[in-house]
Amino acid sequence: MQIYICVKHxxxxxxxxxxxxxxxxxxxxxxxxxxYDEHAITESIKIKDKYPGSEVIAVCLGKQDAEKTxxxxxxxxxxxxxxxxxxxxxxxxxxxxxxxxxxxxxxNPGLIxxxxxxxxxxxxxxxxxxxxxxxxxxxxxxxxxxxEADAVIVDTQMSGGIANTYEMTLPCVIGAGRGLNTPGYPxxxxxxxxxxxxxxxxxLTDLLVETAHSSTNIIALEPLTQTRTPEEITGNAKxxxxxxxxxxxxxxxxx
Amino acid sequence: MMKNVGVIIELDNGRVxxxxxxxxxxxxxxxxxxxxxxxNAAPGKLKPALELFGITNIVxxxxxxxxENNPAKNPAVWAKVLINxxxxxxxxxxxxxxxxxxxxxMPRMAALIEAPLxxxxxxxxxxxxxxxTSQYSGKTIATIKLTGDVLLFGVRPNCVEPVxxxxxxxxxxFEGTHIHSKGLKVIKAGDTDKSSKINLAEADVIVAGxxxxxxxxNFTLLFLxxxxxxxxxxxxxxxxxxxxxxxxxxxxxxxxxVSPIVYIACGISGSVQHFAGMKTSGxxxxxxxxxxxxxxxxxxxxAVADALKIIPELTKLL
Numbered sequence: 001m002q003i004y005i006c007v008k009h010x011x012x013x014x015x016x017x018x019x020x021x022x023x024x025x026x027x028x029x030x031x032x033x034x035x036y037d038e039h040a041i042t043e044s045i046k047i048k049d050k051y052p053g054s055e056v057i058a059v060c061l062g063k064q065d066a067e068k069t070x071x072x073x074x075x076x077x078x079x080x081x082x083x084x085x086x087x088x089x090x091x092x093x094x095x096x097x098x099x100x101x102x103x104x105x106x107x108n109p110g111l112i113x114x115x116x117x118x119x120x121x122x123x124x125x126x127x128x129x130x131x132x133x134x135x136x137x138x139x140x141x142x143x144x145x146x147x148e149a150d151a152v153i154v155d156t157q158m159s160g161g162i163a164n165t166y167e168m169t170l171p172c173v174i175g176a177g178r179g180l181n182t183p184g185y186p187x188x189x190x191x192x193x194x195x196x197x198x199x200x201x202x203x204l205t206d207l208l209v210e211t212a213h214s215s216t217n218i219i220a221l222e223p224l225t226q227t228r229t230p231e232e233i234t235g236n237a238k239x240x241x242x243x244x245x246x247x248x249x250x251x252x253x254x255x
Numbered sequence: 256m257m258k259n260v261g262v263i264i265e266l267d268n269g270r271v272x273x274x275x276x277x278x279x280x281x282x283x284x285x286x287x288x289x290x291x292x293x294x295n296a297a298p299g300k301l302k303p304a305l306e307l308f309g310i311t312n313i314v315x316x317x318x319x320x321x322x323e324n325n326p327a328k329n330p331a332v333w334a335k336v337l338i339n340x341x342x343x344x345x346x347x348x349x350x351x352x353x354x355x356x357x358x359x360x361m362p363r364m365a366a367l368i369e370a371p372l373x374x375x376x377x378x379x380x381x382x383x384x385x386x387x388t389s390q391y392s393g394k395t396i397a398t399i400k401l402t403g404d405v406l407l408f409g410v411r412p413n414c415v416e417p418v419x420x421x422x423x424x425x426x427x428x429f430e431g432t433h434i435h436s437k438g439l440k441v442i443k444a445g446d447t448d449k450s451s452k453i454n455l456a457e458a459d460v461i462v463a464g465x466x467x468x469x470x471x472x473n474f475t476l477l478f479l480x481x482x483x484x485x486x487x488x489x490x491x492x493x494x495x496x497x498x499x500x501x502x503x504x505x506x507x508x509x510x511x512x513v514s515p516i517v518y519i520a521c522g523i524s525g526s527v528q529h530f531a532g533m534k535t536s537g538x539x540x541x542x543x544x545x546x547x548x549x550x551x552x553x554x555x556x557x558a559v560a561d562a563l564k565i566i567p568e569l570t571k572l573l
Contacts, residue, residue: 125362132366137438161503162445214403241568
């Protein structure tokens with residue numbers, strides 16, 4: 001079975017974000033593999049261990065520098081990868097079309113993984129769009145996965161610790177959630193090995209993807225400024241507790 | 256031109272969840288006609304409340320009982336039925352809550368008709384087709400232009416103050432017959448109707464604990480306090496990774512994103528990643544032993560104190 005993992009090259013969540021021209025970020029910050037995608041890779045490797053002969057392929061739409069993220073994916077165990085190089089920002093509608101074309105051109109997906117969302121655009125939807133384009137079933141925020149001959153059983157995390165259990169036919173699309181597994185850090189030999197694994201580079205224009213009639217475009221980006229002015233609550237434990245109660249009552253009006 | 260705007264009503268035990276009212280208020284804009292999409296409920300009971308918030312058309316979506324595979328709980332079936340409703344009533348824009356349910360439903364709908372969708376938005380301008388949402392771990396606010404025949408908005412719970420606007424409404428019956436979901440079956444749907452636990456994403460008050468709570472047992476102190484406050488219990492990643500509380504309680508970048516009226520952070524240092532999940536809270540109260548913790552300079556009230564001593568005192572007073 002061929003397992004495709006759609007990965008994204010995103011700014012480190014701890015990076016300081018500077019906005020340029022009021023509509024894009026200064027990209028001179030540390031970029032890395034989207035954290036949720038690590039769970040997708042880890043799960044793919046587990047499936048490959050269960051079904052020897054499977055192939056795990058990481059796919060990324062991003063700038064040339066995204067090769068770094070693909071190397072990370074391969075250090076974590078992906079066999080090879082595909083980079084669709086593009087400097088432009090693509091919305092989830094276009095991204096899904098492009099990823100679908102790249103996967104279709106490359107092989108025959110038995111499973112497609114994504115992270116449940118990317119930590120930069122936080123759109124939460126590309127997995128569903130890929131599923132719809134392929135006409136594959138989709139589950140997102142998957143925290144448990146059992147694979148059988150022609151179906152998968154997944155638990156998806158709902159609110160308050162509640163899970164839904166779905167059965168999906170194969171092929172299908174899985175949006176990996178954080179509870180799915182614990183990604184391991186690659187060892188030094190893994191990293192060395194990943195440097196020798198192949199990265200297939202495709203030009204976006206070669207995929208001949210038609211432009212969708214719908215889109216989402218970022219027209220302005222501004223920093224979220226903190227406007228809070230902290231005020232200290234002093235006293236002993238009892239006095240502090242009493243002051244908090246007063247704030248909750250008088251100011252916040254929640255009790 | 257008049258726009259037909261649909262709102263997907265999220266129910267809890269047959270009642271309209273509180274967070275719907277703010278969402279409806281956001282959807283009610285100049286030149287809009289509001290359609291409430293009510294799935295598998297008794298719309299007659301909900302009618303007076305929906306009318307109070309400006310809903311003129313209630314679309315009562317019911318499923319035939321003889322369907323296989325529990326379609327009533329199948330998000331793939333719901334998405335298809337809702338797309339039919341959108342077509343039937345010439346809906347221009349759809350609002351839903353960006354809750355766990357919304358996150359499993361709205362992207363399915365958007366994908367089926369390749370419509371633009373912004374999840375977790377807190378501001379929508381239907382005249383110019385713009386939505387605002389946070390990006391880059393909550394460090395920026397993006398204004399996004401949507402282009403398409405039907406626009407979808409997943410609204411962050413609690414982001415808009417509910418405002419009433421009394422109208423009268425009619426109920427339109429919509430039979431969602433003969434729709435199946437190819438490939439996805441519901442084996443077990445977690446009983447989201449049991450409201451014994453207060454939902455983190457929709458709570459008015461959240462009491463959250465971090466490293467300063469020291470162990471799992473101490474979270475009981477927070478739980479007792481939260482119970483008195485009718486608050487939800489949250490946690491930082493440290494508390495989750497230490498195994499003190501389950502992941503479902505995590506607030507932050509890789510956990511739940513919340514906007515309660517009050518967020519009480521106990522023994523939480525306030526990492527960038529934690530802030531990403533709670534910075535849109537109304538009021539932040541921090542209790543921490545370390546006066547240099549990041550949270551102390553980015554909150555509204557702070558006490559340099561041991562949360563393990565303050566919380567029991569607070570619980571006594573409630």
